[in-house]
Amino acid sequence: MIWNLHQFMAEKHTTRIDKWLWAVRIFKTRALSSEACAGGKIKIDGTAIKASRNIMQNDIVQVRKGIIxxxxxxxxxxxxxxxxxxxPDFLEDMTPEEELAKLQSAQKQPLQAREKGQGRPTKKERRVMDKVRDKY
Incomplete structure (x- = not known):
């Protein structure tokens, strides 16, 4: 089957940012993209936005996912x-090399290991581990 780009393009020259983030596969679900917008993790031209904000061609979108x-x-x-x-026909990745280096260094770090016989971490221990992990 031959794919026609026009079938994926919007009739209008704008669409909601949460819908666009989902459509170009940055987020797995539209609900996750809306949640990221509400949490201030999405910025357009340096300004935090709501999920209902319309996006246009040549806008610069910043997406914070984890430490990147x-x-x-x-x-x-x-x-x-x-x-x-x-x-690639709908977005251009302009992520700086320093950010990608952060991702690679985080992937190289070993996961936190527990001594044998310790069992599962308690809720308090898990919160501490999550806090430490989110710092990096």
Whole structure:
């Protein structure tokens, strides 16, 4: 089957940011993208935005996921979710090398190990571990 880019493009020249983030596969569900917008993890041109904000071509979108701040430039407006092969036609990844280096160093760090026989961590211990993990 031949994919036509126009079937994924919006009729209008704008769409909601939460819908676009979901359509270009940055978030797995639209609810997750809306939640990220509400939590201040999405910025357009350096300004935190709401999920209902419309996005236009050539906008610079910053997405904070974990310890990494991804930067994307909007090439086209997507109307519906698409296959991964079509995503480069709709966004340009402009994430700085320093941010990607953070991701690689975090992946190289070993997971926290527990001594044998310790059992599962308690709720308090788990919160402390999560707090330490979120710092990096």
């Amino acid at each position: 701040k991804y930067v994307y430039k909007v090439r086209n407006i997507a109307a519906k979710r698409m296959g991964a092969k079509l995503v």
